[in-house]
Amino acid sequence: MVDPKSKKYSSPSKSANNGFKEFLYNTKDGTVMGRTGSSWGKIILFYIIFYAGLASFFCLNFYIFYLTLNMDEPKFQLDESLIGTNPGLGFRPMPDPDRSPDSTLIWFRRNVPSDYLFWSKQLEVFVDETDTGKKDAGSVNLQACTLDNDKRATSITACQVKVDNLEYCNKNNAFGFSRGEPCILIKLNKIYGWVPEPYGFDERDRFSEAQLRDDLDKEIREKHMPVDLKYHILNETRGLDPNTKNFDSHRRMLLSTVWINCDGENVADTENIGQINYYPFRGIAGYYFPFLKQQGYQSPFILVELKNPMPGVVINVECKAFARNVKPDRLARLATTHFEILID
Amino acid sequence: MGCIVQKCQKPQRDLNELKGELELDDHKISLEELCQRYDTDLENGLKADAVATNRAKYGPNALTPPPRTPEWVKLLLNLFGGFAGLLWVGGILCFIAYGVEIASKGNQAENDNLWLGIVLVVVVCLSGIFSYFQEAKSNSIMESFKNLVPQFATAIRDGETVTVHAEELTLGDVVLVKFGDRVPADIRVLEASQFKVDNSSLTGESEPQSRGPEMTHENPLETKNLAFFSTNAVEGTCKGVVVRIGDNTVMGRIAGLASGLTTGQTPIGAEIERFIHIITGVAVFLGVTFGILALALGYVWIDAVVFVIGIIVANVPEGLLATVTVALSLTAKRMAQKNCLVKNLEAVETLGSTSTICSDKTGTLTQNRMTVAHMWYNLKVVEADTTENQSGAAYDVTNEGFKALCRCATLCSRAEFKGGQESIPILQREVNGDASEAALLKCMEIVTHDIKGIRANNKKVCEVPFNSTNKYQVSIHELENDNRNLLVMKGAAERILDRCSTIFVDGSEKNMDAAMKSAFEKAYMDLGGLGERVLGFCDMVLPADKYPKGYKFNNEDVNFPITGLRFVGLMSMIDPPRAAVPDAVSKCRSAGIKVIMVTGDHPITAKAIARNVGIISPENSTVEEIAERTGLPVEQVDPAEAKAAVIHGGQLKDMSPDDIDIILNTHSEIVFARTSPQQKLIIVEGCQRNGAIVAVTGDGVNDSPALKKADIGVAMGIAGSDVSKQAADMILLDDNFASIVVGVEEGRLIFDNLKKSIAYTLTSNIPEISPFLMFIVASIPLPLGTITILCIDLGTDMIPAISLAYERPESDIMKRKPRNSKRDKLVNERLISMAYGQIGMMQAVAGFFSYFVIMAENGFLPKNLFGIREDWDNKVKSVQDHWGQEWTFKQRKHLEYACQTAFFVAIVVVQWADLIISKTRKNSIFQQGMTNWTLNFGLVFETCLAAFLCYTPYINAGLKMIPLMSQWWFLAIPFSLFIWVYDETRRLLLRSYPPGGWVEQETYY
DSSP: OOOTTSTTSOOOOOOOOOTHHHHHEETTTTEETTBOHHHHHHHHHHHHHHHHHHHHHHHHHHHHHHHTOOTTSOSSOGGGSSSOSSOOEEEESOOOTTTOTTOOEEEEOTTOHHHHHHHHHHHHHHHHHHHHHHHHHHHHHEEOOOTTSOOOOOSSOEEOOOOSOOTTOSGGGGGGGGGTOOEEEEEEOOOBTOOOOOSSBOTTSOBOHHHHHHHHHHHHHHHOOOHHHHHHHHHHHHTSOTTSTTHHHHHHHHHTOEEEEEEESSHHHHHHHOOEEEESOSEEOGGGOOBOOOTTOOOOEEEEEESSOOTTSEEEEEEEEEBTTBOOBTTTTBSEEEEEEEEO | OGGGSOOOOOOSSOHHHHHSOOOOOTTTSOHHHHHHHHTOOTTTOBOHHHHHHHHHHHOOSSOOOOOOOOHHHHHHHHHHSTTHHHHHHHHHHHHHHHHHHHHHHGGGOOSHHHHHHHHHHHHHHHHHHHHHHHHHSOOOHHHHHHTTSOSEEEEEETTEEEEEEGGGOOTTOEEEEETTOBOOSEEEEEEEEEEEEEOHHHHOOOSOEEOOSSOOOSSTTTOTTEEOTTOEEEEEEEEEEEEEOGGGSHHHHHHHHHHHSOOOOOHHHHHHHHHHHHHHHHHHHHHHHHHHHHHHTTOOHHHHHHHHHHHHHHHSOTTHHHHHHHHHHHHHHHHHHTTEEESSTTHHHHHHHOOEEEEOSTTTTBOSSOEEEEEEETTEEEEOOOOTTSOSOOOOSSOHHHHHHHHHHHHSOOOEEOSSOTTSOGGGSOEESOHHHHHHHHHHHHHHSOHHHHHHHSOEEEEEOOOTTTOEEEEEEEOTTSSSEEEEEEEEHHHHHHTEEEEEETTEEEEOOHHHHHHHHHHHHHHHHTTOEEEEEEEEEEOTTTSOTTOOOOTTTTOSOOSSEEEEEEEEEEOOBOTTHHHHHHHHHHTTOEEEEEOSSOHHHHHHHHHHHTSSOTTOOOHHHHHHHHOOOGGGSOGGGOOEEEEEHHHHHTOOHHHHHHHHHHOSEEEEESOOHHHHHHHHHHHHHTTOOEEEEEOSGGGHHHHHHSSEEEEETTTOOHHHHHHOSEEETTOOHHHHHHHHHHHHHHHHHHHHHHHHHHHTHHHHHHHHHHHHHHOOOOSSOHHHHHHIIIIITHHHHHHGGGOOOSSOGGGSOOOOTTTSOSSOHHHHIIIIIIIHHHHHHHHHHHHHHHHHHTTOOHHHHTTOHHHHTOSSOOEEOTTSOEEOHHHHHHHHHHHHHHHHHHHHHHHHHHHHHHTOSSSOHHHHOSOOHHHHHHHHHHHHHHHHHHHSTTHHHHTTOOOOOGGGGGTTHHHHHHHHHHHHHHHHHHHHSOTTOHHHHHHOO
16 A cells, blocks of 8 residues: 655645735746736737727717717707707806806895906806997897898898997996896897797697687696786787788787796795896897807897896795696706895 | 624634643543542432532533624625725715705705705615615524533432533532433443443544443543533433533533634635725725815805715615625525525635535545445456446356355345335445445345345354454254355454465465465565455355254354355445536636545545545555555655645644645645544644635534635535534535535536626726716716616616626636636726726717717707806806707706706616626637526616616606607617727737737736
């Protein structure tokens, strides 16, 4: 039988393992972290080539895709698009985004210029830019459109946004901020190709007052349009002179307005907000639409004056836009905008 | 995975002491000394006060249950082990972020973080509970020992016979045991009548052993005057003194050994733990780095926290551990169909990494059935049929010499078949009688088909049974169709030869001269050398004049001739190897697995079987054989020359662990003979010390420590005791060694396939992490949301990853060496380099391509996107796109979710390619084929699931997905093709360059 104690048996050699230090740099094999210099060189070179190749493949694919893209016109428009057909509503002035990114509180002290100038300057810049924009673009693309002059936005031309009829809301009185009667600018977001649909026209595109009333009542039911806006629209419509020569197009244009209504969000806010005036009028005229990326296109806006807001309390203000194809949606924040005012 | 955290149980006793041989002298000392030692009286038993003091001193006669980990601790370990810790951190961070948001914004706070936190906690809990139940079928070894403990015992105390709980017995008690009882403790027998015990559960001896008062052997296990705790008394009665109780009994020691052994981690458990460490390390590193980077870039800390959550969620392959478990249980199911029942899931793979198998001989390698292997008559050795299904050599049954031998063997036997077995094949019938007689009986029945009839026609008139002094058995029969009587004798070959004066050769009787004797000697040596048990047969037709029919033969006082008989032949018997075993052993050999035989049998028999089945291959020889061949003394032979070795248990006893190491290293083909259960354990430990992954087979209670200690213990389903089955990780339902080989094959396959599955799953981590990194570094809108990541990890990736478990092997996995557990890792740097560095990067690029395309199509060109994040995520502002359209916050988010959905779909699309390339590590898909239908289903499934998630109303809203335009599904297709072509090319290079090439070194995982 076998005798392991006999010297003939050779002991198995036991190799030692030096662990981490040797892993970092192994003097015997000249390896750093398990690889020799040339091994590192090869793998690094491989990865450089590999990633260069991968990047090229990406670029090639993106280039091919890019060729299919039309830079002048969105690929997906209106119902096809992800932006949809319900435009957003925005307000100016806005709080400093660096300090509080998601804040919508307009808070200032009357008679303290360092406070209110922050806000009024924003409006001043905005209005001035619109003014200079008009001059820069010249008369080629921008027209002076009115409700009754048949001038409309076309694929090349757009309408001037008039800044001279803002009455009380002007830079000379710091848009009312100095006196605690601030004007807030409300603007509709641009959506390529979007036009508002007028109230009061039936399927065959014929106007009737009954249809208008129906439409407005429906708005009250379904979109919570305020009743006074209904009477405002009816009054405006009735106030047109049927004897003027372009009465029909005038009426159609008037009814194509995107109507704006601002009010306190809650009952208390409604009480505190006081009287509200809209300049130049209570909506954004239909002739500004559609936006088709015309040269020098100006974003239309109106100014909402809070005539006598309650000082010292936060007032939640909500502005909504109304048209047949505009539906205020508080949750999605479409066709509606919200801000708070606190005047000290 | 349940077994990742293994708590070491503190052994109650010194295990080394338990591993030692049993030291006991109670059977050697005189009865007086015994009485003195235990302060008892052999007639009257212990006195009441002595009972009390002894009980106080030695404790109850019961086995100490091992300390158990409480169930709730196990549950907690599962809930916080593995990736769970990381996910808990992520979940808690979510709640913190939500809390902070609540505190700062009140009702306006977004619920996103709350939902994510809840989802993470649910994921962690579900997977924790899942693995807890996988583990719940934990071993209950001690419980099965408990069943062996006898309930009541009859003792003599104070001269009175009382019935007590077995637990109340103590040292020195005099107990009475009768048949049907279990022996209540280790006892020294004082008086016995026909007392027999069944020691099979302890020693493996299947025959009942008779017990009596006389000491017959130094070894306590072999002496006749000791009966052991929990063995069964099958016959007779006895009276004895209790000499060992409870944990100190022989059975108690084995129980203590089996339950006190700490089983190491399974190889796959270790691999998974290592993998978890790597992934956790990467996650923590990235999380911390980018958290700090975010803070440095000026993000508020709550944003930084959200980034960290995203990075953690993206890094952790949430579904992977469940995938591994499912893959393992699928394999376990498949193995069960092939007669390998796996108890511990992780053991499925262990068999695949096994490098050494320590196999039992009896029953595993052999049929566990003595069978006549050779016959010698007419001076020639004739081979009998030893196969299980009677397909072996046929021999001439009409030969005169054979007929004589056959008659002798048929008549000179007491064995007979048990009733009612006519329909069962002869070899499988049960027999009354010892193993050799049963072998003869079966052999003869096959030839004659009617032993019963022959015996009836040749009525037995006298018989001298076998005893150990005579070593022969004689019977006398009335001959059929003759008026004479026939004397037949069988027994130890040399004894029989001594009684013969003639020999029957070729139909004529010849004188037993020297030539005949030397022919006999040669045959006898040859057959003995084959490890066979040789019996001699002789007969004599008694002359009718002296011994007429009706003659009164006297078996006490022999009145008939028992010398000068006619020698008819030899028959040799062996427990033959199973038919499938030689093939299985050679498969093991080509698979690089060392097969060691460990048996209690004699070295010669063991060696013969080892040679027979190929455990010792024909070209190799042992030291002794070399010595014999070269004529050198054994001491002068270089052991290194002898590849094979037969080690006797007696030698093993004197060896130090170092000596054992040397033996194991020097010889590649080893047979351990005459080994005790403790030695089996020592052998297993020796192999493990040398880095081997050891599989051990065993069936008796005595094997349970070795089974427990082995990396994978394999118990026998038919012959195995309950205790051995409890201790084992796997049960061979057909007791067949060949089934182990099937298991090895499955184990290796699942290791390969798990690798593929992990490579597949890990790849998608890069397209999951990179969006967050880009979000932080390049300030682009977030390209992939956290919930979406979970949709991939726990949704679309699951079935495909599992389906890789069904992949068929790429080449003959039984032709390569077992994996080296130190070098061949489940997850190695090459796998990471491929999954993360190459394929993952391509996937990420595909995702970003979809993202940038959709953004550009909606007016946000890449150049506008970089740095846009602050405006983009401002809830109040509108952002203008390239065409001047003004997007409100919600509209932007809608676009962002569309991009994220497209990114998600892009990952699904590139995962198609990844799944197909993961099918093979080396071969081309054209060689491998697409016949894995589970995988093909997986491809369809992930696509349908992705479509379902993004198009089903409400569900998509909940997951922040947007119904995609159909063309956006195709954006990643070029990248998917690119991945496939890239990897096909890589594998083409892998195959076309010789092994060791650069591509193999860097990419063959």
